[in-house]
Amino acid sequence: MNGRILALVLVCLWGLVSAAQAAPLTVAVKASPPFSYQQGDRWDGISVELWEKVAEKADYEYRLRPYGSVSEMLDAVEQGQADVAIGAISVTADRERRLDFTQPMFRAGLGIATRNEASGWVTTLRNLFSWKFVSAVLALVLVLLLVGLLIWLLERRKNPEQFGGSASQGIGSGFWWSAVTMTTVGYGDKAPVSTGGRVLGLVWMFVSIITISGFTAAIASSVTLNELQSRINGAADLPRVKVAAVEGTSGANWLAGQGTTFVPYPNNQQALRAVVIGEVDALVSDAPVMRYMLRERGTTNALVLPALVREESYAFAMANGSALRESLDQAMLEILPTQEWRTVLNRYLGAEE
CATH class of the missing domain: 3.40.190.10 (Periplasmic binding protein-like II)
Structure with a gap:
Protein backbone atom coordinates (compact mmCIF):
# COMPACT_ATOMS: atom_id res chain seq x y z
CA MET A 1 0.00 0.00 0.00
CA ASN A 2 2.80 2.39 0.95
CA GLY A 3 4.51 1.69 -2.38
CA ARG A 4 1.39 2.57 -4.30
CA ILE A 5 1.01 5.85 -2.38
CA LEU A 6 4.65 6.74 -3.04
CA ALA A 7 4.26 5.98 -6.72
CA LEU A 8 1.13 8.14 -6.89
CA VAL A 9 2.92 11.01 -5.17
CA LEU A 10 5.83 10.74 -7.63
CA VAL A 11 3.48 10.74 -10.59
CA CYS A 12 1.73 13.86 -9.28
CA LEU A 13 5.03 15.63 -8.70
CA TRP A 14 6.22 14.71 -12.17
CA GLY A 15 2.97 16.06 -13.59
CA LEU A 16 3.36 19.33 -11.70
CA VAL A 17 6.97 19.72 -12.83
CA SER A 18 6.03 18.97 -16.44
CA ALA A 19 3.17 21.46 -16.29
CA ALA A 20 5.46 24.10 -14.83
CA GLN A 21 8.01 23.48 -17.56
CA ALA A 22 5.36 23.65 -20.23
CA ALA A 23 3.84 26.89 -18.93
CA PRO A 24 4.71 29.77 -21.27
CA LEU A 25 7.01 32.49 -19.99
CA THR A 26 5.54 35.90 -19.29
CA VAL A 27 7.71 38.47 -21.07
CA ALA A 28 7.27 42.11 -20.06
CA VAL A 29 7.62 44.62 -22.88
CA LYS A 30 7.27 48.39 -23.25
CA ALA A 31 7.10 50.58 -26.34
CA SER A 32 10.61 52.02 -26.86
CA PRO A 33 11.32 52.24 -30.59
CA PRO A 34 13.51 51.02 -32.22
CA PHE A 35 13.94 48.36 -29.51
CA SER A 36 10.26 47.51 -29.07
CA TYR A 37 7.07 48.89 -30.55
CA GLN A 38 3.67 47.72 -31.72
CA GLN A 39 2.54 47.46 -35.32
CA GLY A 40 -1.12 46.56 -35.15
CA ASP A 41 -1.39 43.44 -32.98
CA ARG A 42 2.27 42.51 -33.44
CA TRP A 43 5.31 43.67 -31.49
CA ASP A 44 8.45 44.49 -33.43
CA GLY A 45 11.88 46.02 -32.83
CA ILE A 46 15.47 45.09 -32.05
CA SER A 47 14.75 43.58 -28.62
CA VAL A 48 11.64 41.78 -29.82
CA GLU A 49 13.43 40.16 -32.79
CA LEU A 50 16.32 39.13 -30.56
CA TRP A 51 13.95 37.64 -28.01
CA GLU A 52 12.15 35.68 -30.73
CA LYS A 53 15.45 34.20 -31.91
CA VAL A 54 16.58 33.45 -28.34
CA ALA A 55 13.26 31.81 -27.43
CA GLU A 56 13.44 29.68 -30.56
CA LYS A 57 16.97 28.48 -29.76
CA ALA A 58 16.16 27.84 -26.09
CA ASP A 59 12.82 26.24 -27.01
CA TYR A 60 10.71 28.55 -24.81
CA GLU A 61 7.03 29.22 -25.21
CA TYR A 62 6.10 32.75 -24.14
CA ARG A 63 3.50 35.47 -24.14
CA LEU A 64 4.19 39.21 -24.25
CA ARG A 65 2.66 41.43 -21.60
CA PRO A 66 2.88 45.20 -22.26
CA TYR A 67 3.69 47.69 -19.51
CA GLY A 68 3.62 51.49 -19.41
CA SER A 69 7.16 52.16 -18.19
CA VAL A 70 10.54 50.51 -17.61
CA SER A 71 10.14 50.81 -13.83
CA GLU A 72 6.79 48.96 -14.02
CA MET A 73 8.40 46.16 -16.05
CA LEU A 74 11.30 45.78 -13.63
CA ASP A 75 8.95 45.78 -10.63
CA ALA A 76 6.88 43.04 -12.28
CA VAL A 77 9.97 40.89 -12.84
CA GLU A 78 11.23 41.50 -9.30
CA GLN A 79 7.84 40.56 -7.82
CA GLY A 80 7.48 37.41 -9.95
CA GLN A 81 4.65 38.74 -12.11
CA ALA A 82 6.82 38.40 -15.24
CA ASP A 83 9.74 36.10 -16.04
CA VAL A 84 11.72 38.37 -18.36
CA ALA A 85 11.65 42.05 -19.32
CA ILE A 86 12.77 43.18 -22.77
CA GLY A 87 13.05 46.53 -24.54
CA ALA A 88 15.43 49.46 -24.07
CA ILE A 89 16.55 48.39 -20.60
CA SER A 90 19.90 49.87 -19.60
CA VAL A 91 21.98 48.11 -16.97
CA THR A 92 22.68 50.38 -13.99
CA ALA A 93 24.20 49.71 -10.58
CA ASP A 94 20.85 50.13 -8.83
CA ARG A 95 19.07 47.78 -11.22
CA GLU A 96 21.87 45.21 -10.97
CA ARG A 97 21.35 45.07 -7.20
CA ARG A 98 17.67 44.29 -7.70
CA LEU A 99 17.76 41.99 -10.74
CA ASP A 100 19.86 39.76 -12.96
CA PHE A 101 20.69 40.68 -16.54
CA THR A 102 21.69 38.72 -19.60
CA GLN A 103 24.67 39.35 -21.83
CA PRO A 104 24.60 42.91 -23.22
CA MET A 105 22.58 42.95 -26.41
CA PHE A 106 23.47 46.53 -27.40
CA ARG A 107 25.87 49.26 -26.28
CA ALA A 108 24.96 52.93 -26.46
CA GLY A 109 23.90 55.17 -23.59
CA LEU A 110 22.30 58.42 -22.49
CA GLY A 111 22.26 61.31 -24.94
CA ILE A 112 21.01 64.87 -25.12
CA ALA A 113 18.32 65.94 -27.57
CA THR A 114 18.04 69.66 -28.25
CA ARG A 115 16.71 72.03 -30.86
CA ASN A 116 18.79 72.46 -33.98
CA GLU A 117 18.97 76.24 -33.95
CA ALA A 118 19.99 78.10 -37.09
CA SER A 119 23.26 79.97 -36.80
CA GLY A 120 24.71 83.13 -38.32
CA TRP A 121 22.76 86.21 -39.41
CA VAL A 122 19.38 84.47 -39.36
CA THR A 123 19.59 83.78 -35.63
CA THR A 124 21.15 87.16 -34.88
CA LEU A 125 18.43 89.09 -36.71
CA ARG A 126 15.70 87.00 -35.13
CA ASN A 127 17.10 87.63 -31.64
CA LEU A 128 17.68 91.30 -32.43
CA PHE A 129 14.16 92.06 -33.57
CA SER A 130 12.47 90.61 -30.53
CA TRP A 131 9.70 92.36 -28.64
CA LYS A 132 12.17 93.44 -25.92
CA PHE A 133 14.36 95.10 -28.53
CA VAL A 134 11.43 96.83 -30.25
CA SER A 135 10.04 98.07 -26.92
CA ALA A 136 13.47 99.46 -25.97
CA VAL A 137 13.68 101.33 -29.30
CA LEU A 138 10.17 102.76 -28.79
CA ALA A 139 11.13 103.93 -25.29
CA LEU A 140 14.22 105.62 -26.71
CA VAL A 141 12.16 107.35 -29.40
CA LEU A 142 9.81 108.71 -26.73
CA VAL A 143 12.77 110.10 -24.77
CA LEU A 144 14.14 111.74 -27.93
CA LEU A 145 10.72 113.20 -28.65
CA LEU A 146 10.44 114.56 -25.08
CA VAL A 147 13.87 116.23 -25.31
CA GLY A 148 12.97 117.57 -28.75
CA LEU A 149 9.78 119.05 -27.34
CA LEU A 150 11.69 120.72 -24.47
CA ILE A 151 14.34 122.22 -26.76
CA TRP A 152 11.61 123.57 -29.06
CA LEU A 153 9.82 125.23 -26.14
CA LEU A 154 13.09 126.87 -25.03
CA GLU A 155 14.30 127.91 -28.51
CA ARG A 156 11.21 128.70 -30.57
CA ARG A 157 11.25 132.45 -29.75
CA LYS A 158 15.00 133.19 -29.53
CA ASN A 159 16.00 130.85 -32.35
CA PRO A 160 13.11 130.78 -34.86
CA GLU A 161 15.44 130.16 -37.81
CA GLN A 162 16.34 126.69 -36.54
CA PHE A 163 13.38 125.77 -34.34
CA GLY A 164 10.60 127.98 -35.72
CA GLY A 165 7.63 127.32 -37.97
CA SER A 166 4.56 125.37 -36.97
CA ALA A 167 4.48 123.22 -33.85
CA SER A 168 5.04 120.03 -35.84
CA GLN A 169 7.97 121.59 -37.72
CA GLY A 170 9.52 122.92 -34.52
CA ILE A 171 9.12 119.67 -32.61
CA GLY A 172 10.50 117.79 -35.63
CA SER A 173 13.57 120.04 -35.61
CA GLY A 174 13.93 119.45 -31.87
CA PHE A 175 13.66 115.71 -32.36
CA TRP A 176 16.37 115.86 -35.04
CA TRP A 177 18.66 117.87 -32.75
CA SER A 178 18.16 115.49 -29.80
CA ALA A 179 18.90 112.45 -32.03
CA VAL A 180 22.13 113.80 -33.57
CA THR A 181 23.28 115.04 -30.16
CA MET A 182 22.65 111.68 -28.51
CA THR A 183 24.51 109.77 -31.21
CA THR A 184 27.39 112.30 -30.99
CA VAL A 185 27.07 112.92 -34.74
CA GLY A 186 26.53 116.63 -34.20
CA TYR A 187 25.97 117.92 -37.74
CA GLY A 188 25.92 121.51 -36.41
CA ASP A 189 22.93 122.48 -38.56
CA LYS A 190 20.93 123.17 -35.39
CA ALA A 191 22.25 124.48 -32.08
CA PRO A 192 20.54 126.13 -29.09
CA VAL A 193 21.26 129.84 -28.43
CA SER A 194 19.16 130.52 -25.32
CA THR A 195 20.55 129.93 -21.84
CA GLY A 196 17.93 127.30 -21.05
CA GLY A 197 18.50 125.60 -24.37
CA ARG A 198 22.25 125.43 -23.85
CA VAL A 199 21.85 124.07 -20.31
CA LEU A 200 19.48 121.42 -21.67
CA GLY A 201 21.97 120.67 -24.45
CA LEU A 202 24.83 120.26 -21.97
CA VAL A 203 22.80 117.96 -19.73
CA TRP A 204 21.55 115.98 -22.73
CA MET A 205 25.11 115.43 -23.99
CA PHE A 206 26.16 113.75 -20.73
CA VAL A 207 22.91 111.81 -20.40
CA SER A 208 23.25 110.69 -24.03
CA ILE A 209 26.69 109.17 -23.42
CA ILE A 210 25.30 107.04 -20.61
CA THR A 211 22.07 106.22 -22.49
CA ILE A 212 23.68 105.16 -25.76
CA SER A 213 26.36 103.11 -23.96
CA GLY A 214 23.77 101.29 -21.86
CA PHE A 215 21.50 100.74 -24.84
CA THR A 216 24.35 99.28 -26.93
CA ALA A 217 25.46 97.03 -24.07
CA ALA A 218 21.90 95.79 -23.52
CA ILE A 219 21.49 94.88 -27.20
CA ALA A 220 24.85 93.07 -27.30
CA SER A 221 24.10 91.23 -24.06
CA SER A 222 20.63 90.21 -25.22
CA VAL A 223 21.86 88.86 -28.54
CA THR A 224 24.78 87.03 -26.92
CA LEU A 225 22.60 85.52 -24.18
CA ASN A 226 19.96 84.35 -26.65
CA GLU A 227 22.65 82.80 -28.81
CA LEU A 228 24.20 81.01 -25.84
CA GLN A 229 20.84 79.74 -24.58
CA SER A 230 19.94 78.36 -28.00
CA ARG A 231 23.10 76.27 -28.28
CA ILE A 232 23.76 73.26 -26.02
CA LEU A 305 24.24 65.45 -29.78
CA PRO A 306 26.93 63.00 -30.97
CA ALA A 307 28.67 62.75 -27.56
CA LEU A 308 27.01 60.48 -25.01
CA VAL A 309 26.35 61.71 -21.49
CA ARG A 310 27.03 58.21 -20.14
CA GLU A 311 27.73 54.91 -21.90
CA GLU A 312 25.36 52.08 -21.02
CA SER A 313 24.69 48.48 -21.97
CA TYR A 314 21.21 47.20 -22.80
CA ALA A 315 20.11 43.71 -21.79
CA PHE A 316 17.15 41.52 -20.83
CA ALA A 317 16.19 41.57 -17.14
CA MET A 318 15.27 38.61 -14.91
CA ALA A 319 14.71 38.03 -11.22
CA ASN A 320 17.81 37.47 -9.08
CA GLY A 321 18.92 33.86 -9.31
CA SER A 322 16.64 33.08 -12.26
CA ALA A 323 17.20 29.67 -13.84
CA LEU A 324 16.62 31.25 -17.25
CA ARG A 325 19.85 33.25 -17.29
CA GLU A 326 22.28 30.56 -18.45
CA SER A 327 20.11 29.31 -21.32
CA LEU A 328 19.36 32.86 -22.47
CA ASP A 329 23.05 33.84 -22.33
CA GLN A 330 24.07 30.81 -24.37
CA ALA A 331 21.49 31.57 -27.04
CA MET A 332 22.47 35.26 -27.18
CA LEU A 333 26.19 34.43 -27.48
CA GLU A 334 25.34 32.33 -30.54
CA ILE A 335 23.15 35.02 -32.15
CA LEU A 336 24.83 38.38 -31.46
CA PRO A 337 28.17 37.86 -33.28
CA THR A 338 26.53 36.72 -36.53
CA GLN A 339 26.24 38.69 -39.76
CA GLU A 340 22.52 37.92 -39.72
CA TRP A 341 22.13 39.86 -36.48
CA ARG A 342 24.21 42.77 -37.77
CA THR A 343 21.83 42.92 -40.72
CA VAL A 344 18.91 43.20 -38.28
CA LEU A 345 20.62 46.08 -36.47
CA ASN A 346 21.35 47.89 -39.73
CA ARG A 347 17.73 47.54 -40.75
CA TYR A 348 16.60 49.45 -37.66
CA LEU A 349 19.51 51.81 -37.09
CA GLY A 350 21.14 52.22 -40.49
CA ALA A 351 24.39 54.20 -40.28
CA GLU A 352 23.90 54.83 -36.55
CA GLU A 353 24.92 51.31 -35.58
Whole structure:
Protein backbone atom coordinates (compact mmCIF):
# COMPACT_ATOMS: atom_id res chain seq x y z
CA MET A 1 0.00 0.00 0.00
CA ASN A 2 2.80 2.39 0.95
CA GLY A 3 4.51 1.69 -2.38
CA ARG A 4 1.39 2.57 -4.30
CA ILE A 5 1.01 5.85 -2.38
CA LEU A 6 4.65 6.74 -3.04
CA ALA A 7 4.26 5.98 -6.72
CA LEU A 8 1.13 8.14 -6.89
CA VAL A 9 2.92 11.01 -5.17
CA LEU A 10 5.83 10.74 -7.63
CA VAL A 11 3.48 10.74 -10.59
CA CYS A 12 1.73 13.86 -9.28
CA LEU A 13 5.03 15.63 -8.70
CA TRP A 14 6.22 14.71 -12.17
CA GLY A 15 2.97 16.06 -13.59
CA LEU A 16 3.36 19.33 -11.70
CA VAL A 17 6.97 19.72 -12.83
CA SER A 18 6.03 18.97 -16.44
CA ALA A 19 3.17 21.46 -16.29
CA ALA A 20 5.46 24.10 -14.83
CA GLN A 21 8.01 23.48 -17.56
CA ALA A 22 5.36 23.65 -20.23
CA ALA A 23 3.84 26.89 -18.93
CA PRO A 24 4.71 29.77 -21.27
CA LEU A 25 7.01 32.49 -19.99
CA THR A 26 5.54 35.90 -19.29
CA VAL A 27 7.71 38.47 -21.07
CA ALA A 28 7.27 42.11 -20.06
CA VAL A 29 7.62 44.62 -22.88
CA LYS A 30 7.27 48.39 -23.25
CA ALA A 31 7.10 50.58 -26.34
CA SER A 32 10.61 52.02 -26.86
CA PRO A 33 11.32 52.24 -30.59
CA PRO A 34 13.51 51.02 -32.22
CA PHE A 35 13.94 48.36 -29.51
CA SER A 36 10.26 47.51 -29.07
CA TYR A 37 7.07 48.89 -30.55
CA GLN A 38 3.67 47.72 -31.72
CA GLN A 39 2.54 47.46 -35.32
CA GLY A 40 -1.12 46.56 -35.15
CA ASP A 41 -1.39 43.44 -32.98
CA ARG A 42 2.27 42.51 -33.44
CA TRP A 43 5.31 43.67 -31.49
CA ASP A 44 8.45 44.49 -33.43
CA GLY A 45 11.88 46.02 -32.83
CA ILE A 46 15.47 45.09 -32.05
CA SER A 47 14.75 43.58 -28.62
CA VAL A 48 11.64 41.78 -29.82
CA GLU A 49 13.43 40.16 -32.79
CA LEU A 50 16.32 39.13 -30.56
CA TRP A 51 13.95 37.64 -28.01
CA GLU A 52 12.15 35.68 -30.73
CA LYS A 53 15.45 34.20 -31.91
CA VAL A 54 16.58 33.45 -28.34
CA ALA A 55 13.26 31.81 -27.43
CA GLU A 56 13.44 29.68 -30.56
CA LYS A 57 16.97 28.48 -29.76
CA ALA A 58 16.16 27.84 -26.09
CA ASP A 59 12.82 26.24 -27.01
CA TYR A 60 10.71 28.55 -24.81
CA GLU A 61 7.03 29.22 -25.21
CA TYR A 62 6.10 32.75 -24.14
CA ARG A 63 3.50 35.47 -24.14
CA LEU A 64 4.19 39.21 -24.25
CA ARG A 65 2.66 41.43 -21.60
CA PRO A 66 2.88 45.20 -22.26
CA TYR A 67 3.69 47.69 -19.51
CA GLY A 68 3.62 51.49 -19.41
CA SER A 69 7.16 52.16 -18.19
CA VAL A 70 10.54 50.51 -17.61
CA SER A 71 10.14 50.81 -13.83
CA GLU A 72 6.79 48.96 -14.02
CA MET A 73 8.40 46.16 -16.05
CA LEU A 74 11.30 45.78 -13.63
CA ASP A 75 8.95 45.78 -10.63
CA ALA A 76 6.88 43.04 -12.28
CA VAL A 77 9.97 40.89 -12.84
CA GLU A 78 11.23 41.50 -9.30
CA GLN A 79 7.84 40.56 -7.82
CA GLY A 80 7.48 37.41 -9.95
CA GLN A 81 4.65 38.74 -12.11
CA ALA A 82 6.82 38.40 -15.24
CA ASP A 83 9.74 36.10 -16.04
CA VAL A 84 11.72 38.37 -18.36
CA ALA A 85 11.65 42.05 -19.32
CA ILE A 86 12.77 43.18 -22.77
CA GLY A 87 13.05 46.53 -24.54
CA ALA A 88 15.43 49.46 -24.07
CA ILE A 89 16.55 48.39 -20.60
CA SER A 90 19.90 49.87 -19.60
CA VAL A 91 21.98 48.11 -16.97
CA THR A 92 22.68 50.38 -13.99
CA ALA A 93 24.20 49.71 -10.58
CA ASP A 94 20.85 50.13 -8.83
CA ARG A 95 19.07 47.78 -11.22
CA GLU A 96 21.87 45.21 -10.97
CA ARG A 97 21.35 45.07 -7.20
CA ARG A 98 17.67 44.29 -7.70
CA LEU A 99 17.76 41.99 -10.74
CA ASP A 100 19.86 39.76 -12.96
CA PHE A 101 20.69 40.68 -16.54
CA THR A 102 21.69 38.72 -19.60
CA GLN A 103 24.67 39.35 -21.83
CA PRO A 104 24.60 42.91 -23.22
CA MET A 105 22.58 42.95 -26.41
CA PHE A 106 23.47 46.53 -27.40
CA ARG A 107 25.87 49.26 -26.28
CA ALA A 108 24.96 52.93 -26.46
CA GLY A 109 23.90 55.17 -23.59
CA LEU A 110 22.30 58.42 -22.49
CA GLY A 111 22.26 61.31 -24.94
CA ILE A 112 21.01 64.87 -25.12
CA ALA A 113 18.32 65.94 -27.57
CA THR A 114 18.04 69.66 -28.25
CA ARG A 115 16.71 72.03 -30.86
CA ASN A 116 18.79 72.46 -33.98
CA GLU A 117 18.97 76.24 -33.95
CA ALA A 118 19.99 78.10 -37.09
CA SER A 119 23.26 79.97 -36.80
CA GLY A 120 24.71 83.13 -38.32
CA TRP A 121 22.76 86.21 -39.41
CA VAL A 122 19.38 84.47 -39.36
CA THR A 123 19.59 83.78 -35.63
CA THR A 124 21.15 87.16 -34.88
CA LEU A 125 18.43 89.09 -36.71
CA ARG A 126 15.70 87.00 -35.13
CA ASN A 127 17.10 87.63 -31.64
CA LEU A 128 17.68 91.30 -32.43
CA PHE A 129 14.16 92.06 -33.57
CA SER A 130 12.47 90.61 -30.53
CA TRP A 131 9.70 92.36 -28.64
CA LYS A 132 12.17 93.44 -25.92
CA PHE A 133 14.36 95.10 -28.53
CA VAL A 134 11.43 96.83 -30.25
CA SER A 135 10.04 98.07 -26.92
CA ALA A 136 13.47 99.46 -25.97
CA VAL A 137 13.68 101.33 -29.30
CA LEU A 138 10.17 102.76 -28.79
CA ALA A 139 11.13 103.93 -25.29
CA LEU A 140 14.22 105.62 -26.71
CA VAL A 141 12.16 107.35 -29.40
CA LEU A 142 9.81 108.71 -26.73
CA VAL A 143 12.77 110.10 -24.77
CA LEU A 144 14.14 111.74 -27.93
CA LEU A 145 10.72 113.20 -28.65
CA LEU A 146 10.44 114.56 -25.08
CA VAL A 147 13.87 116.23 -25.31
CA GLY A 148 12.97 117.57 -28.75
CA LEU A 149 9.78 119.05 -27.34
CA LEU A 150 11.69 120.72 -24.47
CA ILE A 151 14.34 122.22 -26.76
CA TRP A 152 11.61 123.57 -29.06
CA LEU A 153 9.82 125.23 -26.14
CA LEU A 154 13.09 126.87 -25.03
CA GLU A 155 14.30 127.91 -28.51
CA ARG A 156 11.21 128.70 -30.57
CA ARG A 157 11.25 132.45 -29.75
CA LYS A 158 15.00 133.19 -29.53
CA ASN A 159 16.00 130.85 -32.35
CA PRO A 160 13.11 130.78 -34.86
CA GLU A 161 15.44 130.16 -37.81
CA GLN A 162 16.34 126.69 -36.54
CA PHE A 163 13.38 125.77 -34.34
CA GLY A 164 10.60 127.98 -35.72
CA GLY A 165 7.63 127.32 -37.97
CA SER A 166 4.56 125.37 -36.97
CA ALA A 167 4.48 123.22 -33.85
CA SER A 168 5.04 120.03 -35.84
CA GLN A 169 7.97 121.59 -37.72
CA GLY A 170 9.52 122.92 -34.52
CA ILE A 171 9.12 119.67 -32.61
CA GLY A 172 10.50 117.79 -35.63
CA SER A 173 13.57 120.04 -35.61
CA GLY A 174 13.93 119.45 -31.87
CA PHE A 175 13.66 115.71 -32.36
CA TRP A 176 16.37 115.86 -35.04
CA TRP A 177 18.66 117.87 -32.75
CA SER A 178 18.16 115.49 -29.80
CA ALA A 179 18.90 112.45 -32.03
CA VAL A 180 22.13 113.80 -33.57
CA THR A 181 23.28 115.04 -30.16
CA MET A 182 22.65 111.68 -28.51
CA THR A 183 24.51 109.77 -31.21
CA THR A 184 27.39 112.30 -30.99
CA VAL A 185 27.07 112.92 -34.74
CA GLY A 186 26.53 116.63 -34.20
CA TYR A 187 25.97 117.92 -37.74
CA GLY A 188 25.92 121.51 -36.41
CA ASP A 189 22.93 122.48 -38.56
CA LYS A 190 20.93 123.17 -35.39
CA ALA A 191 22.25 124.48 -32.08
CA PRO A 192 20.54 126.13 -29.09
CA VAL A 193 21.26 129.84 -28.43
CA SER A 194 19.16 130.52 -25.32
CA THR A 195 20.55 129.93 -21.84
CA GLY A 196 17.93 127.30 -21.05
CA GLY A 197 18.50 125.60 -24.37
CA ARG A 198 22.25 125.43 -23.85
CA VAL A 199 21.85 124.07 -20.31
CA LEU A 200 19.48 121.42 -21.67
CA GLY A 201 21.97 120.67 -24.45
CA LEU A 202 24.83 120.26 -21.97
CA VAL A 203 22.80 117.96 -19.73
CA TRP A 204 21.55 115.98 -22.73
CA MET A 205 25.11 115.43 -23.99
CA PHE A 206 26.16 113.75 -20.73
CA VAL A 207 22.91 111.81 -20.40
CA SER A 208 23.25 110.69 -24.03
CA ILE A 209 26.69 109.17 -23.42
CA ILE A 210 25.30 107.04 -20.61
CA THR A 211 22.07 106.22 -22.49
CA ILE A 212 23.68 105.16 -25.76
CA SER A 213 26.36 103.11 -23.96
CA GLY A 214 23.77 101.29 -21.86
CA PHE A 215 21.50 100.74 -24.84
CA THR A 216 24.35 99.28 -26.93
CA ALA A 217 25.46 97.03 -24.07
CA ALA A 218 21.90 95.79 -23.52
CA ILE A 219 21.49 94.88 -27.20
CA ALA A 220 24.85 93.07 -27.30
CA SER A 221 24.10 91.23 -24.06
CA SER A 222 20.63 90.21 -25.22
CA VAL A 223 21.86 88.86 -28.54
CA THR A 224 24.78 87.03 -26.92
CA LEU A 225 22.60 85.52 -24.18
CA ASN A 226 19.96 84.35 -26.65
CA GLU A 227 22.65 82.80 -28.81
CA LEU A 228 24.20 81.01 -25.84
CA GLN A 229 20.84 79.74 -24.58
CA SER A 230 19.94 78.36 -28.00
CA ARG A 231 23.10 76.27 -28.28
CA ILE A 232 23.76 73.26 -26.02
CA ASN A 233 27.04 71.49 -26.66
CA GLY A 234 27.13 68.92 -23.87
CA ALA A 235 26.33 67.93 -20.30
CA ALA A 236 28.12 70.98 -18.87
CA ASP A 237 25.45 73.24 -20.43
CA LEU A 238 22.48 71.45 -18.82
CA PRO A 239 22.42 73.27 -15.43
CA ARG A 240 21.71 76.64 -17.13
CA VAL A 241 18.83 75.46 -19.36
CA LYS A 242 15.43 73.83 -18.91
CA VAL A 243 15.91 70.05 -19.07
CA ALA A 244 13.37 67.24 -19.45
CA ALA A 245 13.56 63.55 -18.53
CA VAL A 246 11.16 60.63 -18.44
CA GLU A 247 10.13 59.65 -14.92
CA GLY A 248 11.77 56.54 -13.50
CA THR A 249 14.36 56.19 -16.28
CA SER A 250 18.15 56.11 -16.09
CA GLY A 251 18.16 59.61 -17.62
CA ALA A 252 16.09 60.98 -14.74
CA ASN A 253 18.27 59.15 -12.21
CA TRP A 254 21.45 60.51 -13.80
CA LEU A 255 20.16 64.10 -13.72
CA ALA A 256 19.12 63.70 -10.08
CA GLY A 257 22.57 62.34 -9.27
CA GLN A 258 24.15 65.38 -10.93
CA GLY A 259 21.95 67.71 -8.92
CA THR A 260 20.32 69.04 -12.10
CA THR A 261 16.65 69.87 -11.81
CA PHE A 262 14.44 68.62 -14.63
CA VAL A 263 10.87 68.64 -15.85
CA PRO A 264 9.39 65.10 -15.62
CA TYR A 265 7.40 63.63 -18.53
CA PRO A 266 5.54 60.31 -18.69
CA ASN A 267 7.21 59.10 -21.90
CA ASN A 268 9.79 59.94 -24.56
CA GLN A 269 7.16 60.96 -27.10
CA GLN A 270 5.84 63.81 -24.96
CA ALA A 271 9.30 64.83 -23.74
CA LEU A 272 10.75 64.95 -27.25
CA ARG A 273 7.76 66.96 -28.48
CA ALA A 274 8.44 69.45 -25.68
CA VAL A 275 11.97 69.89 -27.06
CA VAL A 276 10.74 70.35 -30.63
CA ILE A 277 8.16 73.02 -29.74
CA GLY A 278 10.52 74.84 -27.36
CA GLU A 279 8.74 73.95 -24.11
CA VAL A 280 12.10 72.72 -22.79
CA ASP A 281 15.65 73.18 -24.04
CA ALA A 282 16.96 69.61 -23.78
CA LEU A 283 15.98 66.00 -23.10
CA VAL A 284 18.27 63.42 -21.47
CA SER A 285 17.28 59.90 -22.48
CA ASP A 286 18.46 56.86 -24.45
CA ALA A 287 20.34 58.21 -27.46
CA PRO A 288 19.35 55.50 -29.98
CA VAL A 289 15.68 55.80 -28.99
CA MET A 290 15.66 59.56 -29.48
CA ARG A 291 17.54 59.37 -32.81
CA TYR A 292 15.10 56.78 -34.12
CA MET A 293 12.07 58.84 -33.08
CA LEU A 294 13.40 62.02 -34.70
CA ARG A 295 14.24 60.17 -37.90
CA GLU A 296 10.84 58.49 -38.10
CA ARG A 297 9.05 61.80 -37.54
CA GLY A 298 11.20 63.58 -40.11
CA THR A 299 12.02 66.26 -37.53
CA THR A 300 14.59 68.75 -38.80
CA ASN A 301 14.65 71.34 -36.00
CA ALA A 302 15.95 68.94 -33.33
CA LEU A 303 18.95 66.63 -33.04
CA VAL A 304 20.72 64.29 -30.63
CA LEU A 305 24.24 65.45 -29.78
CA PRO A 306 26.93 63.00 -30.97
CA ALA A 307 28.67 62.75 -27.56
CA LEU A 308 27.01 60.48 -25.01
CA VAL A 309 26.35 61.71 -21.49
CA ARG A 310 27.03 58.21 -20.14
CA GLU A 311 27.73 54.91 -21.90
CA GLU A 312 25.36 52.08 -21.02
CA SER A 313 24.69 48.48 -21.97
CA TYR A 314 21.21 47.20 -22.80
CA ALA A 315 20.11 43.71 -21.79
CA PHE A 316 17.15 41.52 -20.83
CA ALA A 317 16.19 41.57 -17.14
CA MET A 318 15.27 38.61 -14.91
CA ALA A 319 14.71 38.03 -11.22
CA ASN A 320 17.81 37.47 -9.08
CA GLY A 321 18.92 33.86 -9.31
CA SER A 322 16.64 33.08 -12.26
CA ALA A 323 17.20 29.67 -13.84
CA LEU A 324 16.62 31.25 -17.25
CA ARG A 325 19.85 33.25 -17.29
CA GLU A 326 22.28 30.56 -18.45
CA SER A 327 20.11 29.31 -21.32
CA LEU A 328 19.36 32.86 -22.47
CA ASP A 329 23.05 33.84 -22.33
CA GLN A 330 24.07 30.81 -24.37
CA ALA A 331 21.49 31.57 -27.04
CA MET A 332 22.47 35.26 -27.18
CA LEU A 333 26.19 34.43 -27.48
CA GLU A 334 25.34 32.33 -30.54
CA ILE A 335 23.15 35.02 -32.15
CA LEU A 336 24.83 38.38 -31.46
CA PRO A 337 28.17 37.86 -33.28
CA THR A 338 26.53 36.72 -36.53
CA GLN A 339 26.24 38.69 -39.76
CA GLU A 340 22.52 37.92 -39.72
CA TRP A 341 22.13 39.86 -36.48
CA ARG A 342 24.21 42.77 -37.77
CA THR A 343 21.83 42.92 -40.72
CA VAL A 344 18.91 43.20 -38.28
CA LEU A 345 20.62 46.08 -36.47
CA ASN A 346 21.35 47.89 -39.73
CA ARG A 347 17.73 47.54 -40.75
CA TYR A 348 16.60 49.45 -37.66
CA LEU A 349 19.51 51.81 -37.09
CA GLY A 350 21.14 52.22 -40.49
CA ALA A 351 24.39 54.20 -40.28
CA GLU A 352 23.90 54.83 -36.55
CA GLU A 353 24.92 51.31 -35.58
